[in-house]
Amino acid sequence: MNPVLSEFEQAxxxxxxxxxxxxxxxxxxxxxxxxxxxxxxxVRLGTRYGDGDGKMLRGRIVECSxxxxxxxxxxxxxxxxxxxxxxxxxxxRLIARFVAPTPPAPGDLVALSSCGMSPNGSGYAFxxxxxxxxxxxxxxxxx
Amino acid sequence: xxxxxxxxxxxxLAGMRPRAAHTVESLCSSGTNAIVSGYAHVASxxxxxxxxxxxxxxxxxxxxxxxxxxxxxxKHPVYWASLLTSGYKRAFGVxxxxxxxxxxxxxxxxxxxxxxxxPEAAPTVEDVAGSRRLTGDLRLLDCSRPCTGGASILITSExxxxxxxxxxxLIAGIGQSVTSAGFAKHPELxxxxxxxxxxxxxxxxxxxxxxxAGGATLSMSDVDVAEIHDAFSVCEPMILxxxxxxxxxxxxxxxxxxxxxxxxxxxxxxxxxxxxxxxxATGLAQAAEVARQLWRQARGRQADNPEVGLVHNMAAAxxxxxxxxxxx
Ligand SMILES: [Zn+2]
Numbered sequence: 001m002n003p004v005l006s007e008f009e010q011a012x013x014x015x016x017x018x019x020x021x022x023x024x025x026x027x028x029x030x031x032x033x034x035x036x037x038x039x040x041x042x043v044r045l046g047t048r049y050g051d052g053d054g055k056m057l058r059g060r061i062v063e064c065s066x067x068x069x070x071x072x073x074x075x076x077x078x079x080x081x082x083x084x085x086x087x088x089x090x091x092x093r094l095i096a097r098f099v100a101p102t103p104p105a106p107g108d109l110v111a112l113s114s115c116g117m118s119p120n121g122s123g124y125a126f127x128x129x130x131x132x133x134x135x136x137x138x139x140x141x142x143x
Numbered sequence: 144x145x146x147x148x149x150x151x152x153x154x155x156l157a158g159m160r161p162r163a164a165h166t167v168e169s170l171c172s173s174g175t176n177a178i179v180s181g182y183a184h185v186a187s188x189x190x191x192x193x194x195x196x197x198x199x200x201x202x203x204x205x206x207x208x209x210x211x212x213x214x215x216x217x218k219h220p221v222y223w224a225s226l227l228t229s230g231y232k233r234a235f236g237v238x239x240x241x242x243x244x245x246x247x248x249x250x251x252x253x254x255x256x257x258x259x260x261x262p263e264a265a266p267t268v269e270d271v272a273g274s275r276r277l278t279g280d281l282r283l284l285d286c287s288r289p290c291t292g293g294a295s296i297l298i299t300s301e302x303x304x305x306x307x308x309x310x311x312x313l314i315a316g317i318g319q320s321v322t323s324a325g326f327a328k329h330p331e332l333x334x335x336x337x338x339x340x341x342x343x344x345x346x347x348x349x350x351x352x353x354x355x356a357g358g359a360t361l362s363m364s365d366v367d368v369a370e371i372h373d374a375f376s377v378c379e380p381m382i383l384x385x386x387x388x389x390x391x392x393x394x395x396x397x398x399x400x401x402x403x404x405x406x407x408x409x410x411x412x413x414x415x416x417x418x419x420x421x422x423x424a425t426g427l428a429q430a431a432e433v434a435r436q437l438w439r440q441a442r443g444r445q446a447d448n449p450e451v452g453l454v455h456n457m458a459a460a461x462x463x464x465x466x467x468x469x470x471x
Contacts, residue, residue, distance in 0.1 A: 031212035031325065063332050065225035066279040083217050085226055085327060093327035095217040106233065118216035123209070125216040
C-alpha cells in the first residue's frame with residue numbers, strides 16, 4: 001500500500017478524516033491516491049477533521065435516499081436509513097449515512113460527523129449530520 | 144468470472160487453438176468492449192476471424208466496484224441506482240408509478256424470449272409497484288438480476304465472412320465514452336452523459352461509413368431496433384433521453400408508449416431487467432439480439448423490418464458507455 005493511503009487509513013481508523021491534498025496545485029485528491037489527478041503532483045494529508053478542535057468538514061447534500069431496512073446491505077449498526085451523496089466545500093464528494101432527527105433533502109447543509117472503516121469490510125464509512133454552527137451566509141456551494 | 148486468464152481457458156475447454164486469446168474486463172460493459180477489441184483486431188489486420196465470448200456466474204464478485212471509496216460503505220449497485228432514480232425523479236417530476244412501466248414492459252417482452260431468465264407470469268404495473276422496497280427509490284422489480292449466462296458472436300473481416308454466412312451483419316459504427324470511474328464524479332444525476340456521447344459517435348461513424356462525406360451521420364430516426372442498458376428501471380428513460388428518443392424528462396412516457404403499442408423497437412428481448420444480467424455476457428447478448436433482429440429471426444419478438452440496429456451497454460452507474468451500430 002502506498003504511504004499516503006496507509007497514513008490516510010491509519011487516521012480514518014482512529015476516526016480522523018484528513019483531506020488528501022496535492023503538494024503542487026492544492027487540489028483535493030479523492031479517493032485518496034499517491035498522485036494528484038489534476039497535475040500528477042505528489043499528495044500529502046492536509047487538514048484534520050474529527051479530533052474535537054472545532055473544525056468541521058462541511059458540505060451540501062446533492063441527492064439522498066433511504067435503505068429499507070436500514071443496514072440491510074450497507075452493514076453496520078445503521079443508526080439511520082438515510083444515505084446521501086454529499087459535495088463538501090473542500091471539493092470532495094462521497095456517499096455518507098445521514099444521521100439526524102429529520103430526513104435529509106438535497107441542498108441541505110451537513111457536516112462530517114464520523115468516519116471509520118466500514119464494519120462490513122467494504123472500505124470506509126462516513127456519517128454526516130446537520131451542523132450546530134450557523135449556516136454559511138454565502139449560501140449553497142459546490143453543488 | 145472471478146478467474147483470470149479466462150480467454151485461454153475457454154479456448155482450451157472448447158478445443159480451439161487460436162493464435163491469440165485475451166480477456167477484456169470492464170464490469171457490465173465487458174461484452175461490448177470485447178466486441179470493440181475483436182473489431183480492432185480485424186480492422187487492423189491482426190486477425191481475420193475473432194470469436195468473442197462473454198460468460199458470467201450468478202454470484203460473481205465482479206458486480207461491485209470495490210475501488211470506488213467515494214461510495215463509502217454504500218458500494219452495492221442499488222445505492223447508485225437509488226441516487227440516480229431520486230435525482231431523475233426530482234429533476235423532472237417523475238414518479239415511482241411512472242417508472243413502473245419499465246419492468247412491466249421488460250417482462251412482457253421477455254415472455255417471447257426463450258433465453259430470458261424470467262418469472263412464469265410477467266408482473267403487472269401493480270406487481271412492480273407492490274414489490275419489496277429495497278430503498279426509498281427502488282423496488283425489487285426495478286432491478287435487473289445477476290445470473291449465470293453466456294453469449295458469443297463471431298467477427299470476421301469482410302473478405303472471409305462468406306466462409307461462414309451468406310448474410311453477414313456489419314458493425315458499421317462504434318462509440319465509447321468515459322466520464323469517470325467513481326460514482327461521486329458523475330457529471331449529473333439526472334442524465335447519463337456517457338450514453339449520449341457513445342451513441343452519437345457510433346452513429347457518426349456509421350454515417351460516414353455509409354458513403355456520406357465530411358461528417359455525415361446517422362440519427363436515431365434511422366435506427367429500427369435498439370438494445371439499451373436498463374440495469375434498473377430509471378436507466379431506460381435516461382438512456383432514451385440520451386439517445387434523443389425522448390425529450391428530457393419524457394423517457395418514462397416514451398417507455399409507456401412503447402408498452403401500449405407493443406413496440407419491439409427498444410429492448411425486444413426484454414432488456415437486462417426482463418432477461419437477466421450476466422454482466423460479462425450482457426453486451427454480447429445485446430449484439431446477438433440485434434443481429435437476430437436484423438436477420439428477421441427474432442421469433443415472436445421481431446421488430447418491424449429493421450435495417451439498422453443499435454446497442455448501448457454501460458458500466459458502473461453509467462460512468463462509461465459503449466455503443467455499436469449494426470446494419471445488414
Ligand atoms: Zn495537483
